[in-house]
Amino acid sequence: QQQVKQSPQSLIVQKGGISIINCAYENTAFDYFPWYQQFPGKGPALLIAIRPDVSEKKEGRFTISFNKSAKQFSLHIMDSQPGDSATYFCAASPNGNFGNEKLTFGTGTRLTIIP
C-alpha cells in the first residue's frame, strides 16, 4: 500500500527555470515531511523538511509548500541549475514523542536540468 504518491516520475527543466515536484499522502498521522536528494551511487541526503504547523518553508532556492487540508506538499526549486540534476524523493513519518522516525518514501522524481 503506497501511502505517499509522488509526481511526476521524471521532469526536464531549462536552466534558470522553476522545478516543481508534488506529493500527496493518505496517513493523517504523518507530521514530518522531508525531501531527499539522491545522486547516482549515493544514498539519499536530506534537502529540506517541514512540519504541518506551517504552510511554507524556504531554504535558499528550495521551498516546500504544504497544504494540510488537501494532504499535499510540494518542492519548488527556483533558478534550477545543472547541479540540481538528481532524483528527488518526498517522504513522511509519524514523528511523535515516542520516536520511531521510520520514513515512508514516494517513488521518486528524476530531475534533469538542461542548459
Add this chain to the structure above:
Amino acid sequence: ETGVTQSPTHLIKTRGQQVTLRCSSQSGHNTVSWYQQALGQGPQFIFQYYREEENGRGNFPPRFSGLQFPNYSSELNVNALELDDSALYLCASSQGLAGYEQFFGPGTRLTVL
C-alpha cells in the same frame, strides 16, 4: 567526522543463500534504520534499532533480521534469498529517535541470481 559507511559495496548471491550486510553509524549516533530500495523506487523501511533493541519494523518477512552492536554499528541479515530481494540496501543513522535527521550511507547493491 566520518559519515555512515556500508559494506560491501556490491554483492552477488544465488537464490536460497543467506547474506549479511554491515553498517557503521556516524560518530555519536545511537539509532540505525535499514531501508530497501528497488530499482526505480523509493526506499522502503525494513526496521530500526535504537541502543541495540529493535524499535519498529516495516512490512518485511521474518527472514529479514538485524542486530545492533554496543558500538551502534549494525547488521542486516537476509535468509533464503529470493530474486525480488535484489535491491540497494540503505542504512541510515541518527542521534536519537524523535526529531533527529537521518544520515544515509551509500548503500549495498545486492543482486540475487
